[in-house]
Amino acid sequence: MDSTQTTRHLLSVLIWFPAVAALFALFIPRQAPKVLRAYGVGVGLFLFGQSLQLLVGSTHSVQSRTFRYVENVEWIPSFGIRYHLGVDGISLWLILLTTFLTPLTLYVSFGAIRNKQKEFIAAMLFLQSAMIGAFVALDLFLFYTFWELMLVPMFLIIGVFGGKNSVYAAVKFFIYTFAGSVFMLLAILYMVAQYKTLTGHYSFDYQDLMRLGFPVSTERMLFAAFTLAFAIKVPMWPVHTWLPDAHTEAPTGGSMILAAIMLKLGTYGFLRFSLGLFPLAGHWIGPTVALFACIGIIYGALAAWRQYDFKRLVAYSSVSHLGFVMLGLSSRSPTGVSGAILQMVNHGISTGALFLLVGVLYDRRHTRDVAEFGGLAKVMPWYAAVFVLVTMSSIGLPGTNGFIGEFLIITGSFSADLLRWSYHCVGADCEVAQIGPWFALLAVSGVILGAVYMLDVTQKVFFGAATNPKNRDLTDLNSREWAGLAPLVVAIFALGLFPMYFRDRIDPSVRSFLAVYNSKREALRDGGGAHLTPWLLEEAATTPPVTDPGNGLPPPAVPEAVPHAARAQRSNDLLVAQGN
């Protein structure tokens, strides 16, 4: 453990503190709602404060590439299950997003949720526990446990606190995502069994299992099992239909957490586990994933345009936005992946804010039908102003957070090396076409359609004459809603104007992840093609080959991250040199 780390077992604190606090919440008397609310928000804020420690030393050149705040002890030794936690640049901002949004969501939700506040607080805190656990777990058993545990509180939040059709939505959400992850469990068990065969002992450890190599067909099936679970969670087209239902029925707070954080576990898992563990399969299927992502971008945007339910619209916009994230990840270029991670955070903030805003209207009118509104800009001017701002962030106006992510993903996949298509193969000799530009073309059409549906709904709700008499006396944002929105607005500009602060903490990890990914892919391709049986990759995963294989892949050597103070003098030439 490093001297810069101020709290020992910080990750354990972040995981278990909310869980324990959730239990304690049950002992606070229901007759003291103020205490209860203060308790819930207080716990969330305390954890947010604690989680800020993760930023300490997060750009330190060596540490930021590997896992930090590592805790690695035996848990169930007979099955090789370990309590292995760690955070790197890929998960750092997602954890902070979780701790940032949870107290905010709790505080905002108390406006609408008047009954069973205690249960709501407990469920939210428990949910936070499981989500952080899933982000930091480096043992596949531990990850799977948290992954499934997450479903329980969310199931309750949707089912108990949701709308009219909430039980249908909750069951659909639960079964759909659960069914996907069962195959992941099978795949994990298969991998562990093979590890046992090869080494003589069990291990669920991510870094151990990364050393496993499989025959091509087996690897593809394992990849498919993992990716199915993650694709459902993302959700990718065409396994996305649980999302609109879940969002429509969930309470505002539930929708915010679901869209802002839970969906990110799908994209996070795809990067960390699907690509990290099965690079050959990822290489084989990568362009196809990118194609599905692009279909999702366009399809989600088109479907969003025709929605009359405000929350369904935002849900479909999530399908579209997460298509961007998946495109960035499947481009497997450093910028594309960094951009995708930034976009995960961006989407969490923009869509969280959108759901919060929709909730504001729902609290006043108890309807989500867009046609019920119109001309609200006159009645609720500040609300309209914030909504337009968030809309601009959602459609990626430069200066807001949405632009950075979309721009990096589009340009990153435009020139991505690994998005290629081999054809006219004679033996192993193929003609290779770079197809990144076509994906970029599809993605920018999503940028256009994003403006279409968001501005369309903005006009329907806010502009025109206020014809509906029920809207005439609506009140503008109250102080609780302002308190919820203000941090999100600040975050929109912080990420949009100063993304370097975030990117500096993401990029080293991404580069090192991709270096390992590429070197493992090279090792598998050269060494193991003919194996019908699994084998262990000796050191290949951890030690990249010395020479560049000459295929234009990113170099295995990771450029040193430059300390922040020295960046003013950093010239572009230097960056280019490092990049090459």
Next chain:
Amino acid sequence: MNHIDFGQLLTAAPDHYNLLGWIVLLPLLGAIINGIWGQRIGRQGVYIAAISAVGMSFLLSILAFLALLKAGNNAAAHVALEAGQPHHYVSLSFRAWDWFIAPIGPSAVEMIPVRYLVDPLSGVMLLVVTGVGTLIHVYSAGYMSHDPGFARFFAYLNLFIFAMLNLILGDSLVTMFLGWEGVGLASYLLIGFWYTNNDYATAGRKAFIVNRIGDAGLILGMSILAWKGGSYQFETLRAHLHEETFINALHERTGLGRFLVDAVPGLAGSARLGTFVSSIDFSWGGAACLLLFIGCCGKSAQFPLYVWLPDAMAGPTPVSALIHAATMVTAGIYLLCRLSFLYTHFSTVLSIIALVGAFTALFAATIAVTQVELKKVLAYSTVSQLGFMFMGCGVGAFSAGFFHVFTHAFFKACLFLGAGAVMHACGDRQDIRQLGGLKKYLPNITLPMAVATLAIIGTPLTSGFFSKDEILFRALSNPFAPTVGKIVFAMGLAAATLTAFYMCRMMIIAFDGEGPRYHDPDKVAHAHDDHGHGHGDPNALPSEHGIDMKLMIAPLYVLAALAILVGGLGLPHAWTGSEGILPRFLEPAVADVLQTRSAEVVHHVHSFEWPAMIAGVLSWITGTGLAFWVYKLQKGEPADKVAAAAPGLYRLVFDKWRVDELYDATILRLVRGAAIFAAGFDRYVVDGLVNLVGTMAMGFGRIIKPIQTGAIQVYGAFVGVGTLALIIWATLMPAVSIASRPGAGPVTFEASGGPGYTYRWAFYDPDPRPEASQLDQRCPVNRATEALVRAEAPSMATQRTETIATPRCAVVEATNAFGRRAYARTLVLPQGADQPAVNPQGR
């Protein structure tokens, strides 16, 4: 001026010129103050905040411009001049902060700072934007004096100036894009300023979305330029275009281009195409130029993306003047000039630009002839004039195109502001058929508008004459695509004639003749004024009294004076024997196809100057004379006759060639259909399938429910049947696989299997042929059976250790108790030895 010390402001280091930061920041501060506290600080406070923010920005811009001149005149520049570099490039810049890092290739990246840069091009544009911007802010104080949304209006207007300054001062494509989309946002907000009118809100949305289509092209073009040109930054790109590697990369043919050239024989070197354009190379650079031009088409309202601009007239008139005439819509031409060093390499794209510009100029002019609303005529006139500017760029005369941007800013702003003042005075009427005789009542509006009209129709010695003439003559003398040049020249001349005609028509009908036709002394005042800036009785005669009218008239005079005078900055070569002041000033920053041509070519080009000028004057006489004859002398009768003679054509032109309807029926219907399809498909097919699976699961549950009786005997029977099935499976169908655990030297093999199995192991050499890549080829089945025949007797041991020195195939045969056999193979490679390349199946 060299000898006057302007203090630190003029002598600061050219790359830390902080003043630029303030120029940009002040309008933003104005926008924030007015946006958040606008209602609280009151009307006067808003005016002061907004006007002083832009006004101070203008004053600082003058300082920055002087500093630029001074830097250009300093010793270093003189040294460069004497060293034979007449195009010494001077700039001032200010880096605000590092924004983000963007990719310029598969793994290379570039830092994108928020950095502002003033060079001759952006310096001139800076003065135009802040100068005209200040005038229009002053005007707006009068125009919006009765509108309750004044604070919001000025906040948006300041926001626009802020974004526009980012656009023109941004030193890279990305920073420029920040402003590019920012002005789009401001334009969206301002077009839909009176949002309670749903049509206005729709117009704003349309503007944003059509611009987004262009922006998509811009993003893709940027990506290509960064990838192949190696940078997002204008200065770096310019430097790269002197390097062989980057030029070659940009001229590399795209995949699609290769495909087309292969598929269509003779496409690349077609002689017939060659008469129009020098060559089609289908290169990445050409694609980038074309995609960026799509962005320009969106922002600068060129065919086919011009449709938003006429609708944008829904916004308050000062907005139309500032954003949709003088500044924002010229951003496309500005971008072309910024990248002129790149575009001169791709003459095909230039010819496309010239043709699009010429077509738009003519097309929009025909529509303007029939329109009856002041702002609609001016809007189509703007589209047409923007077409002229693109013509200039497209024939390689970028500074001529920019000169027209410069002059157009003044006369068109003046015309729009005049139109706004007329509407303000006439109870928001702008139908010229209802107006008339205004010169009697509004002399101080009529005079500047008449002057600006003289300029726009190209009256000799006005600014419009010089700038239009420059474009026409360069079109006629186009050195790299003579045919295109002549076509463009003819279209431009026709458009210029039409311009003279429709502008005179508008001015005569609205300002001349008998007094306002809407005025009916007997009528009672009951008309509703939906914009909230009513002026009492809407039937009253127009007048110029009141402080708000004075605030509006002052800028008109300033702009009219400029519209006459600025022509002096670009006197033609034929008159003075040298290039004009402005083109010469721009020369270091703006490329021109003539810069790389020989002296003979340049001389030959200049020989066209007089013919073009004479043709231009003739077109002016024709257009103006015709309009005077039709509308002044014949009181419009010939026009009515023509309209009556061809009613279908007249309606078609009056309906703007029904292009909007065409788009509605084709592209929009397609996208809407796709959206309806997607939503329905999602609901009924994708989700339907999911629910079907759910229903099936429940149905299956219902089917097997009777089995769950709770009777132990039935469960026992199930267990028995299951066990039996397992036994049969394990005994009748043996299965086996090999796992190998590599050791140091000896390799341990392990066979999986089942109860009662016996195993036989065998090893044999793999097929050495290099083309054998699959396991079935390297370790063929027949050789495995041969090897097994020679193998030792079967045993119960599942493990086997073998020392492997060369690549070997291992095979194990498992026999179950019923004598059924199965085998498994694998290829083992020795540890540490040179491994032969074996291709995985998936490669």
